[in-house]
Amino acid sequence: MKLLFASAEISPFAKSGGLADISLALSKVLNGRIDVTAIMPLYRCIDKTHYDICSTGDSFNLSFGGLSYDIELFTTTIDGLKVVFVYNELLCERDSLYGHSEEGYEDNDLRFAIFCHTIVEIVKRDFFDILHLNDWHTALTALLVRDTGLSTKIVYTIHNLAYQGLFPKSSMVRTGIDPKHFRMEEVEFYGEVNWMKAGIGNADAVTTVSPSYAVEILTPEFGCGLDGYLRLHSEKLTGILNGIDTKLFDPSTDPALPATYSKTSKRGKMVCKKSFFREIEMEQSTLPLFIFIGRFVEQKGLELIIESIEEMLKRPLVFVMLGDGENKYHSALQKVAQKKFNFHLHFGYDETLAHKMYAAADFLVMPSLFEPCGLNQMVAMRYGTIPLVHKTGGLKDTIHQIIPRKRVCGMGFVFNKMKKDLFLQSIDSAIKLYGNRRKLNSIRTFNMSCDFSIQKCAKEYLKLYESLL
Template identity: 40%
Template sequence: MNILFASSEIFPYAKSGGLADVAQSLPEELRKIAQVYTMMPLYQTVDRQNYNIVFSDFSFDIWLHGIRHQIDLYKNANNPYELFLYNPILCDREGLYHDNYGDFGDNHLRFAIFSYGVIETMLKLQLKINTIHINDWQTALIALLAKTKYHLSQKIVFTIHNIAYQGIFHKSVMNELELNWQECFKSDRFEYFDQVNFLKAGIFYSDVITTVSPTYANEIQTPYFGHTLDNMLITNNYKLTGIINGISYDVFNPSTDEYIYKNYDKQTYELKSQNKVKLCKELNLAEPHRPLFVFIGRFTNQKGVDLIVQSLHLLKDFEINVAILGSGEKYYNGVFSKLVDKYHNITIKIGYDEALARKFYASADFLLMPSVFEPCGLNQMIMMRYGGLPIVARTGGLRDSVVDFTDLHHHNKHQGIGVTFDEHSMFWYMHAITKAISLYANQKKYIKFAKHNMSVDNSWKTSAKEYLKVYK
């Protein structure tokens, strides 16, 4: 089987969120059993020299609304199946989707160029592709183009990683992108409240829709989680399935991770504590014998950051340490910056730091994930891999991957053990934290659960098998 996997970001070349990790790990696993090409934009931020990305001596033009857009094809010299498309409008920006002031204003054109480019590259290189796998709104137009302009026979699999981001633009882009009004601008297809919606087009024109956990597949068919597309998904639910993401066990491996202070595995679990001692020293946190709670991620409402902020003035009086690492919306960055060094047992680092994040995972006893919604979540899986317990809101992939330590009769071998809460409120969030502290006091029980989490298989192996079923 030959698969073409198109994504707007792929780790390590470009990353703004979990999509990049999925777009790296899933194709890597699939390559063990299939031939997989990946395509992404060659943004100016990509380190071409470091990753050995070279020009393939192949270019072609795409004409849209009388304007010529040249696309240059690059490839990874070490892996010819990793392809990159360069076009100045698409790639020559400081960020992937927006700058510090908001949307670039022409993202519809940028990712239309990429979508046309993916299909044209496949055709011009005569790649023998069985399935085209597209991801989120940035590549959703490929499904529309494949069915309406190119009449391709390849199966189109469309994965929704986060339905909150849909790619909504003024209807005038129909002309700019040379799309057929009569065929495409319909309420069950591309039209969206007299605008156009890229993600909606992906839902209609794809052959299979996947999303990143079974629970999220159900949630997005409800008004609360569906972001106005719930009825669209109910209509198309015959082709919708939830496949929970995995993580790379090569990248996230405490026994080989070069970022952490001391390597360890399930058999040498006692060495994990050395990481906590050294991290606490680095962060100026006293009494490293205390339980360490960490948050790693984006500062957005979705991630439950409001609960985290509101709880700090309470947690300052608890006999615990708290470490926060992340960045995000300007408002939350500002809120957290005012709290840096305010409390003796709480440290806050604003910014993205992969090395420090790994140290957090290797040192933490508990990971805080009070998400308002979470399509899948990867952090809880990484925390399990590093022998800690996640504290999660029971939503989306968090519900599928974590069971509360007091509710093990509902447990299955694919789930980790942690602390969960249902109602998204300060009372139940703090209740979960106090439960965690109580569990930690029983070290024998805590270590048993932590070692169990290290044994749970959250690798891409199982997920890849599920994807192969929908590809066929």
């Protein structure tokens, strides 16, 4: 079986979030069982020398929308996985992947249309049994493949329904979409073009990244305006829980850590905590350490955090946040950091620092308003850090409230509604658990034994691919 796995970002080459991590982890594991090629854009930020990325010698011209675009293909391998990179100046020569604002670059439709048309050209030249498309950036490919008449089976994965690839109707012409598709049953969405509808409507199978999210997006509350369209195509919708690369996230071998440790010998975790406190110039290493790692956007619960943070920091704890996002959240958090000794803020994203934080922390704060899957909570448990989450989406599937004499993978603190008092109650419960070292270590050990590996996810995708063939 030959699979072409298309994603706008694949770690470690380019990353803005969990999409990059799961794209690498899943395609690598699948490649151990079938013939996989991954494909992504060759953004300016990618270090070609470091990753030994070389030209394939294959260049060609694409024509659509009345214009032509020069394409050059590059390639490398990572852990045995072949990765193909698409280079076009308009697509790749940018300071960031999608743009610094929430709206993104104004010409993202044309940029990623170039990527999608290139994928189709590659499928024409070298037949693949399965084409696996991810998120809105590649969704248009499904429609283009159908228009071309290719028989390749298409799997389309929704990683976050909130980002659908919405563009004005005028975008149809310049991106090479046949005007006949501008219908409510296809890509039309309240007068605009919706790329995600192109993926959903033209794929043979549609997946989300957790079972609960697959159910939630069929409702108006979580459907982001597409719940009706998704219900129409619900017979091909499946929720497959994401997983993590347990070799990459392994506290017993992680080179980023000052000391390693495992579920049977956790002494190194305290070393990591003390080292981290020295690094951020804090001396409260005996207090429980709560961390947040993620984007500073409403979806990740930033409204609730900012509403609660003054009360939270009155408690005997240290809170450290790592992330980037909207300016209003930056400003609000910066004001708190300037006056609170037990709050540390790090803007931007640093992979090494994130690993150190997972290892040092006692608790991970993840109060997402909605969460398609989430990988942070799985990584945290791998490092013996206990999650504190809002009961939604993939968090509901992976984190279960700590109950005496009942063990369910994984265990943490779960609050049911996005309310300040419920959030702070969970914080208080975590602090109480911290005071019971024997119980704390028992839960850490149990969570570190849970299997949230990408292997389980890959098995489900293999079953899906085989069912389509």
